[in-house]
Amino acid sequence: MTAQALPLRAAACPGCLAVPDPETSAQAGGVVAPRITLSLPGIHCQGCISGVESALAAQPGVHSARVNLTLKRALIEAEPGTEAEPLIAALAAAGYEARELDSDLIVASGPDAAGRALMVRLAVSGFAAMNVMLLSVAVWSGAEAATRDMFHWISAAITLPAIAYAAQPFFASAWVALRAGRLNMDVPIVLAILLSLVTSVGETAMSGPHAYFDAALTLTFFLLAGRYLDHRARAAARSAARDLTALEVPRALRREEDGTETRVALADLAVGDVIRVLPGARVPVDGVVIEGASEIDRALLTGETTPMPAKAGQQLCAGELNLTGALLLRATAVGADTSLRQMTELVAMAESGRANYAPLADAAARLYAPGVHILSALAFAGWYLYSGDLRIALNIAAAVLIITCPCALGLAVPAVTTAAAGRLFRKGLLVKSATALERLAQVDTVVFDKTGTLTDGTPLPEALDSHEPETLAVAAALAGASTHPLARALAAAIAARGIAPALVSDIREHPGYGIEGTWQGKPVRLGRAEWAGAGHSGADTATWLATPAGVTAFRFQDTLREGAAELVRVLVDDGKTVVLLSGDRSEAVQQVAEQLGIDTWRAEVSPSEKAGAIESLAQAGKRVLMVGDGLNDTVALAAAHVSISPASAADAARSASDIVLLGSSLAPIAEACRISRKATARIRENFQLATLYNVVAVPLAIAGLATPLVAALAMSTSSLTVSVNALRLGPRR
Amino acid sequence: MSVLTYLIPISLTLGAVGLLGFLYTVRANQYDDPEGDSRRPLSPDWDDQPKP
Numbered sequence: 001m002t003a004q005a006l007p008l009r010a011a012a013c014p015g016c017l018a019v020p021d022p023e024t025s026a027q028a029g030g031v032v033a034p035r036i037t038l039s040l041p042g043i044h045c046q047g048c049i050s051g052v053e054s055a056l057a058a059q060p061g062v063h064s065a066r067v068n069l070t071l072k073r074a075l076i077e078a079e080p081g082t083e084a085e086p087l088i089a090a091l092a093a094a095g096y097e098a099r100e101l102d103s104d105l106i107v108a109s110g111p112d113a114a115g116r117a118l119m120v121r122l123a124v125s126g127f128a129a130m131n132v133m134l135l136s137v138a139v140w141s142g143a144e145a146a147t148r149d150m151f152h153w154i155s156a157a158i159t160l161p162a163i164a165y166a167a168q169p170f171f172a173s174a175w176v177a178l179r180a181g182r183l184n185m186d187v188p189i190v191l192a193i194l195l196s197l198v199t200s201v202g203e204t205a206m207s208g209p210h211a212y213f214d215a216a217l218t219l220t221f222f223l224l225a226g227r228y229l230d231h232r233a234r235a236a237a238r239s240a241a242r243d244l245t246a247l248e249v250p251r252a253l254r255r256e257e258d259g260t261e262t263r264v265a266l267a268d269l270a271v272g273d274v275i276r277v278l279p280g281a282r283v284p285v286d287g288v289v290i291e292g293a294s295e296i297d298r299a300l301l302t303g304e305t306t307p308m309p310a311k312a313g314q315q316l317c318a319g320e321l322n323l324t325g326a327l328l329l330r331a332t333a334v335g336a337d338t339s340l341r342q343m344t345e346l347v348a349m350a351e352s353g354r355a356n357y358a359p360l361a362d363a364a365a366r367l368y369a370p371g372v373h374i375l376s377a378l379a380f381a382g383w384y385l386y387s388g389d390l391r392i393a394l395n396i397a398a399a400v401l402i403i404t405c406p407c408a409l410g411l412a413v414p415a416v417t418t419a420a421a422g423r424l425f426r427k428g429l430l431v432k433s434a435t436a437l438e439r440l441a442q443v444d445t446v447v448f449d450k451t452g453t454l455t456d457g458t459p460l461p462e463a464l465d466s467h468e469p470e471t472l473a474v475a476a477a478l479a480g481a482s483t484h485p486l487a488r489a490l491a492a493a494i495a496a497r498g499i500a501p502a503l504v505s506d507i508r509e510h511p512g513y514g515i516e517g518t519w520q521g522k523p524v525r526l527g528r529a530e531w532a533g534a535g536h537s538g539a540d541t542a543t544w545l546a547t548p549a550g551v552t553a554f555r556f557q558d559t560l561r562e563g564a565a566e567l568v569r570v571l572v573d574d575g576k577t578v579v580l581l582s583g584d585r586s587e588a589v590q591q592v593a594e595q596l597g598i599d600t601w602r603a604e605v606s607p608s609e610k611a612g613a614i615e616s617l618a619q620a621g622k623r624v625l626m627v628g629d630g631l632n633d634t635v636a637l638a639a640a641h642v643s644i645s646p647a648s649a650a651d652a653a654r655s656a657s658d659i660v661l662l663g664s665s666l667a668p669i670a671e672a673c674r675i676s677r678k679a680t681a682r683i684r685e686n687f688q689l690a691t692l693y694n695v696v697a698v699p700l701a702i703a704g705l706a707t708p709l710v711a712a713l714a715m716s717t718s719s720l721t722v723s724v725n726a727l728r729l730g731p732r733r
Numbered sequence: 734m735s736v737l738t739y740l741i742p743i744s745l746t747l748g749a750v751g752l753l754g755f756l757y758t759v760r761a762n763q764y765d766d767p768e769g770d771s772r773r774p775l776s777p778d779w780d781d782q783p784k785p
Contacts (some may be wrong), residue, residue, distance in 0.1 A: 127748055
């Protein structure tokens with residue numbers, strides 16, 4: 001990777017730096033070689049960096065691979081035509097979990113332009129603040145007359161352009177708020193900066209002793225620091241969440257009237273079109289099966305683990321997964337009318353309820369912003385009436401605004417959330433929403449989904465040892481030929497026992513029924529109960545093997561996700577109510593609930609019933625944390641007070657949730673609850689510290705004792721106190 | 734006090750050099766992976782010969 005050190009081009013203004021110039025972005029855009037970006041949620045040290053880079057470099061077609069540990073990504077430059085799957089498999093073999101990311105999306109968004117712009121503004125204001133501060137030292141230590149005026153003028157020459165450039169985010173935000181007739185935190189900030197600049201320039205012109213250039217710049221610098229921390233924490237989460245958006249190609253195979261098939265975009269489909277759904281593909285639209293037989297995995301939509309047989313005449317929904325055979329569908333609903341999209345609308349409605357949550361920072365700003373203006377105006381009026389001198393009154397008013405200005409308040413929340421989000425990211429949790437931590441700290445009820453959340457969502461065969469090795473060998477041979485999830489799980493489990501597949505010839509798959517073959521001259525079948533000759537299917541998730549010796553049933557069980565038992569125990573010990581809501585069958589849900597010690601559970605719950613259950617909990621005054629992964633959980637995730645979904649979840653579920661779990665273990669959720677409570681406590685402490693400091697400083701300012709030196713000292717001390725307090729989030733473990 | 738005529742421009746120039754240096758590092762993507770860059774020196778790869 002030599003493209004890292006880009007030549008520095010002469011830029012007329014630092015702002016141009018924020019905009020990637022066409023030359024470098026073309027270089028980064030991968031015109032020369034296609035780029036593959038992989039997400040690596042598990043990497044954490046230099047050993048992982050070398051491990052991943054050398055594993056990737058050893059793959060054919062890979063020119064270079066570079067790991068970004070901060071974003072937990074690998075960027076690969078490869079020959080045209082190189083696919084991501086073999087690379088992911090190679091990483092899995094080396095022990096690293098990897099997922100492909102949509103490179104176009106990432107390259108298009110480019111490096112974090114907004115973050116860079118903020119960083120450059122921070123640098124400019126920091127540089128200017130340091131220089132003006134040094135010049136001010138001379139004034140504070142007693143420079144007089146012409147010397148003092150010269151220092152003031154030089155300060156003004158540095159401050160005015162620096163503020164005009166660096167404080168733009170505050171000007172813009174305050175302007176937006178004022179135009180909407182609101183007051184936000186930025187209005188008093190901008191007022192303080194502008195008023196102090198005006199009085200300072202005025203004082204300097206009249207050879208006055210006090211100028212607040214350094215205070216205005218330090219204020220800008222500290223506030224930009226808070227803004228930058230805030231942005232960085234959120235940008236990291238946002239980009240990673242965007243990264244997780246799986247690459248599902250939104251295309252479908254349409255059968256034309258002349259019998260040929262064309263690949264078309266989903267948007268071009270119309271009701272009545274005939275669509276072919278290949279095995280292993282998702283059903284693109286709602287429709288009725290007109291030809292073919294297969295089995296359908298509805299786990300993502302309903303949470304059911306047992307595949308459902310599909311044959312002509314059956315209604316299918318968009319988002320379901322076709323397992324064994326090709327199907328021909330006649331579309332009954334496309335685009336926005338599909339059941340999948342209607343779910344999205346329900347989500348939007350559920351989310352509007354959550355918008356009522358007022359973050360702590362806003363609550364503070366609502367109290368603070370008017371208070372500051374009133375105090376400053378009162379100080380101005382009082383001094384004007386008392387002394388009759390407009391200049392003194394204006395100076396005092398500016399001093400009050402500057403002293404009360406929320407350096408500490410501006411840092412109070414972002415410093416804590418940055419520290420907490422960083423801590424959680426190391427634990428494998430991505431905080432997507434800014435207020436998620438505050439909301440998580442209030443949770444008293446936790447609702448879990450079963451399939452894919454508390455369990456892995458992949459079935460494992462039970463009690464294989466009770467079967468004859470010969471039976472297992474035949475089963476392995478048949479199962480190995482199928483892509484059906486049960487068959488694959490069976491084949492893998494038998495292979496793990498070291499049993500080689502038997503010699504079975506003439507293997508054919510009967511879509512929707514099972515696999516047939518010839519073993520020792522006699523037919524053998526693996527598949528559905530009726531087809532294999534078992535007569536009844538029963539309630540269990542199972543597959544049946546028919547050999548000349550008789551019919552054997554292989555029953556399957558969904559395994560618990562790593563850390564699930566531990567998490568439930570910690571939550572219950574914490575005094576939280578734990579509830580299990582699942583769309584799966586009653587027996588399966590009961591089994592998991594008993595294994596985990598969850599007393600309250602409901603099975604066969606529809607998506608809207610899930611959301612309803614959460615709303616009724618909320619109406620009973622409970623603060624609900626929803627943990628779920630399926631499309632059927634999406635509405636519930638959005639309706640809950642705060643929500644978490646694993647990285648393996650459906651896109652919609654991930655985007656509806658506030659926190660994404662990157663690893664496969666559930667255990668970090670308990671840690672998240674603990675950290676969120678600590679973080680909220682720190683935020684409150686920070687507000688108390690900032691208030692305490694104002695209680696001491698404001699009377700001084702109103703009394704006219706706040707010289708620029710006092711203002712500079714007070715501002716730095718309060719900002720430092722708040723930042724240091726934010727770092728006390730408990731020991732790193 | 735006439736020494737100030739030299740000292741002030743010199744101090745401002747030095748500060749500006751620092752600022753420009755920082756802008757260069759921003760532009761050269763040196764803040765894209767602070768976590769990884771801080772750990773790369775610990776890796777034993779390419780200790781014997783430079784990366785080709």
